[in-house]
Amino acid sequence: MNWSQLFTSSVGKKITMALSGLFLVAFLLVHAGLNACIWANDGGVMFNVAAHFMGANVVPRVLEIGLFVFFLLHIIQGLALEIQNRSKRKVGYAIPMGNRGSKWYSRAMGILGSIILIFLVIHLIDFWIPSRFGGLGQMYIDMSTHQIVDAGTPGAKEFHDLYGEMLYKFTSYPWISVVYILGVIALFWHLVHGIQSAFRTFGVTNHKYINILTVVGWSFAIIVCGAFILMPISFLAGWIS
Known part of the structure; x- marks a missing residue:
């Protein structure tokens, strides 16, 4: 398979996906690990310091570019496969298979x-764009004590207050x-569906x-998505402030 087939053939699309x-x-x-810093419940000190590290260092910024490339690639190839699959099966089964043929989430x-x-x-409009292009408030932290201090305090370092924006x-x-x-x-x-499907694409049959990959997929989805869902709930419920 050459490079052009990797992006145009059916098998190539599945591999890039x-x-x-x-x-x-x-x-x-x-x-999810970065976001978990909000539960330090320290007014956003740990989270803002961690977010600053991810945004100010070269390696995370380079990876961020790669992230956007992979996002676009995943979206484009996903749409291409969806259109391709629908065009191949314009007439459905005479008797709907339901979950006997495949799980609903794999079909959706x-x-x-x-x-x-x-x-x-x-999400990008609300948080990422303000953090990269301005629009956030500032927080000043004494790095020796990791306490929030006033601007101009000796030893204080300025951080974008992304935590305050989330709150x-x-x-x-x-x-x-x-x-x-x-x-x-x-x-x-x-x-x-996606985690075990990715390994099926690489030949795991x-x-x-x-079964192991299915358990891993479910476990990963429960832990990571559970952490993401708990974020707004924690703010709304007043568990953190």
């Missing part, structure tokens, strides 16, 4: 992916929390390994 999907799974794990990957895309656009958006605009939770629910089902 699997590769980009696994890269995005790794990103989700890092992102196109819809789930579209919901995730809408959620991603809203404001989730509590002031409940619809953002609702959209966030719905987007993560769609992501959950996307991951449940042994039932023993498929």
Whole structure:
């Protein structure tokens, strides 16, 4: 298979979908770990310091470019496969197979992916764009004590207050929390199918390994998506402030 076939053939599309999907799974794990810093309940000190590290160092910024490339590749190839599959089967089964043929979420990957895309656009507008191009408040932290201090305090370092933006958006605009939770629910089902499907693409067909990958997929989706959903809930419920 040459490079052009990797992006144009049916098998090539599935391979690029699997590769980009696994890269995005790794990103989700890092992102969930970063977001977990909010539960330090220290006014956002740990989270803002961690977010600053991810945004100010060369390696994470280079990986961020790769992340956007893989996002676009995953979306484009996913849409191409969905259109291709629908065009091949214009007439459905005489008797609907339901979950006997495949799980509903595997048949709804196109819809789930579209919901995730809408959620991603809203998420970027609300948080990523302000963090990269301005619009956030500032927080000053004494790095020797990791305490929030006033501007001009000796030893204080200035950070973008992304934590404060999250607190404001989730509590002031409940619809953002609702959209966030719905987007993560769609992501959950996307991951449940996508993780084991990616390894099937690479030739894993042994039932023993498929069962293991299914458990891994469910476990990963529950832990990571559970952490994401708990974020807006924690702000709305006042568990953190």
